[in-house]
Amino acid sequence: MLKHYKDFLREKTGRYLMGIFLLLLVDSIQLFVPQVLKTYTDKLEASQIVMGEIWKIAAVIGALAILMAILRYLWRIMIVFTALEFEIWTRKKLYKHWTALPREYFNGVKTGELMSYATNDIGTIRRTFSGGVIMGVDAIFMTITTVVVMGTTIDWKLTFFAILPMPFIVYGVLHMGKIVHDKFRRVQEIFSQLSDKVQESFSGISVIKAFSQEELDLDDFEQINELNFNENMSLAKFQAKLYPTVRFIGRSSMIIGVILGARAVLNSTISLGDYVAFIKYLEILVWPVMAIGMVTNLIQRGLASMGRVNDVLDVNSNLKDSDNPKEAQGYNLEVKGLSFSYPGVNERALEDISFNLKEGGSLGILGPTGSGKSTLVSLLLRLYNIPQGSVYLGGQDINELSVKDTRDIFAMVPQDNFLFSTEIINNISLSDKEPNEDRVIQAAKDAQVHDEIMDFPQGYETFLGEKGVNLSGGQKQRTSIARALYKDSPILIFDDSLSAVDTKTEEAILRKLRVELSKHSSIIISHRISTLQNLDEIIFLDQGRIVERGSHEELLALGGRYYSIYEKQLLEDKIRGAGYESI
Ligand code: ADP
Numbered sequence: 230m231l232k233h234y235k236d237f238l239r240e241k242t243g244r245y246l247m248g249i250f251l252l253l254l255v256d257s258i259q260l261f262v263p264q265v266l267k268t269y270t271d272k273l274e275a276s277q278i279v280m281g282e283i284w285k286i287a288a289v290i291g292a293l294a295i296l297m298a299i300l301r302y303l304w305r306i307m308i309v310f311t312a313l314e315f316e317i318w319t320r321k322k323l324y325k326h327w328t329a330l331p332r333e334y335f336n337g338v339k340t341g342e343l344m345s346y347a348t349n350d351i352g353t354i355r356r357t358f359s360g361g362v363i364m365g366v367d368a369i370f371m372t373i374t375t376v377v378v379m380g381t382t383i384d385w386k387l388t389f390f391a392i393l394p395m396p397f398i399v400y401g402v403l404h405m406g407k408i409v410h411d412k413f414r415r416v417q418e419i420f421s422q423l424s425d426k427v428q429e430s431f432s433g434i435s436v437i438k439a440f441s442q443e444e445l446d447l448d449d450f451e452q453i454n455e456l457n458f459n460e461n462m463s464l465a466k467f468q469a470k471l472y473p474t475v476r477f478i479g480r481s482s483m484i485i486g487v488i489l490g491a492r493a494v495l496n497s498t499i500s501l502g503d504y505v506a507f508i509k510y511l512e513i514l515v516w517p518v519m520a521i522g523m524v525t526n527l528i529q530r531g532l533a534s535m536g537r538v539n540d541v542l543d544v545n546s547n548l549k550d551s552d553n554p555k556e557a558q559g560y561n562l563e564v565k566g567l568s569f570s571y572p573g574v575n576e577r578a579l580e581d582i583s584f585n586l587k588e589g590g591s592l593g594i595l596g597p598t599g600s601g602k603s604t605l606v607s608l609l610l611r612l613y614n615i616p617q618g619s620v621y622l623g624g625q626d627i628n629e630l631s632v633k634d635t636r637d638i639f640a641m642v643p644q645d646n647f648l649f650s651t652e653i654i655n656n657i658s659l660s661d662k663e664p665n666e667d668r669v670i671q672a673a674k675d676a677q678v679h680d681e682i683m684d685f686p687q688g689y690e691t692f693l694g695e696k697g698v699n700l701s702g703g704q705k706q707r708t709s710i711a712r713a714l715y716k717d718s719p720i721l722i723f724d725d726s727l728s729a730v731d732t733k734t735e736e737a738i739l740r741k742l743r744v745e746l747s748k749h750s751s752i753i754i755s756h757r758i759s760t761l762q763n764l765d766e767i768i769f770l771d772q773g774r775i776v777e778r779g780s781h782e783e784l785l786a787l788g789g790r791y792y793s794i795y796e797k798q799l800l801e802d803k804i805r806g807a808g809y810e811s812i
């Protein structure tokens with residue numbers, strides 16, 4: 230249960246336990262106060278007391294109060310602060326863990342679910358370790374010691390009768406707490422549905438508007454929102470009944486105490502001072518007894534949350550990383566008979582792929598949608614485990630390198646280019662903590678997007694995304710390309726990343742790659758023959774297999790599928806060139 234938290238516990242357990250010790254100290258002092266009161270009352274009744282002594286007693290009570298205040302402050306810092314630190318620490322750990330998880334994991338969970346782990350569950354754990362444990366320790370210690378002190382210093386029989394109703398409090402709180410818990414869980418679930426709904430609606434806001442679905446979407450939202458209201462109301466109603474009931478049981482203890490105690494005083498079994506102290510103790514007792522019930526629930530809830538978070542932390546990033554990684558000797562990329570199926574899928578996404586990409590060389594990949602082009606790229610980037618002996622970098626099996634080093638060797642422009650909601654400059658310099666402005670501008674120039682960026686009033690400081698400017702598809706793509714160029718890795722990969730730029734711009738980008746970045750190797754996936762024709766080798770993928778391969782000329786000479794695509798695109802270009810496109 231606690232294995233994920235070892236590092237934290239090692240460092241902080243001492244302080245936490247110290248806090249608990251101080252808490253118990255305060256409790257003990259608190260128990261002492263009625264004793265002072267008792268002595269004082271007895272003396273007062275017997276008129277054995279002079280005013281000077283009253284001052285003394287007042288001073289003692291005052292001193293105890295100050296001591297308790299200081300100790301309370303200290304234990305709060307020690308326990309509550311530790312719990313807060315624990316919350317932050319765990320959230321960080323969870324976040325870090327998530328970023329290390331393979332992509333498939335995120336296909337299987339909803340954003341709302343992740344949010345609820347990171348907020349609700351971790352918050353519940355924190356409350357368990359601060360409020361929960363404090364209450365628990367406090368409650369058990371106070372209940373036992375109060376009863377013992379009452380019995381020994383006053384009267385056991387009286388104590389027994391007065392605390393008879395107390396177990397009902399524990400039972401009541403426990404039992405009803407379970408109901409509260411179930412209701413609470415419903416509330417949490419609905420809440421996570423609600424945040425999912427909001428998130429999805431606003432991500433897809435343009436689709437909703439374009440299809441005039443605002444009304445329906447609003448209906449959907451209201452339904453969930455109302456459900457959320459109902460569940461919360463149901464919880465609140467139940468709690469509204471629970472607490473007064475429990476308090477009432479507590480009062481009945483007091484009633485028994487008042488009656489039986491008074492009789493005992495009249496019978497002279499106990500002194501008036503005993504009586505005052507006794508009532509005071511009963512008052513002290515109601516809260517810890519209630520707390521025992523509440524704490525049991527809270528701790529159950531905390532353990533459930535911890536279980537959920539642990540389940541996430543237990544998910545292994547099943548990505549194998551080399552234990553003592555070697556360094557790449559050169560960047561010759563060799564793929565030998567690589568076959569791959571996605572986890573849990575029988576069909577092969579790639580079958581017997583082989584090619585050799587020399588340092589500084591270029592490889593083109595062509596093939597219909599779903600033929601495995603992006604899969605091949607994600608394997609090179611080690612988003613999935615790669616079979617041993619199928620991919621070599623600089624003569625070394627890629628599995629011998631660390632995952633991080635491997636990813637540093639490649640710079641990819643992904644098919645679905647994603648820009649973060651931050652300034653353009655930070656989007657381009659993503660691979661660097663501190664952006665190097667000159668290199669950002671150079672990369673943007675090479676990617677043919679510099680002029681357009683400069684057209685924005687704020688240039689490279691233009692904020693993108695939800696709170697800022699939306700770039701066009703082509704601008705996004707070229708900004709993504711600039712990001713990859715900025716990274717300046719030995720091997721560049723373009724996954725269909727030139728589709729949204731016009732042929733002229735594309736040529737300009739490719740020329741840059743060929744001439745100025747010729748020391749880099751490149752893998753270019755494209756549907757356009759014009760993009761691929763100058764590359765060293767082109768492979769044609771279909772259903773995960775290489776069906777044709779060679780240089781542009783060789784492929785044309787082959788007269789196969791590459792050739793027919795070439796003819797088709799040539800015809801399209803002619804039509805365009807003849808000016809028909811403006812029709
Ligand atoms: P391409 O990039 O050539 O269009 P992909 O490499 O994206 O093709 O997909 C190749 C095949 O693998 C397709 O049949 C696709 O459905 C499948 N595939 C892609 N991604 C996944 C995934 N994460 N899990 C399972 N199957 C996948």
Ligand code: MG
Nearest residue numbers: 602603604644
């Ligand atoms: Mg693809």
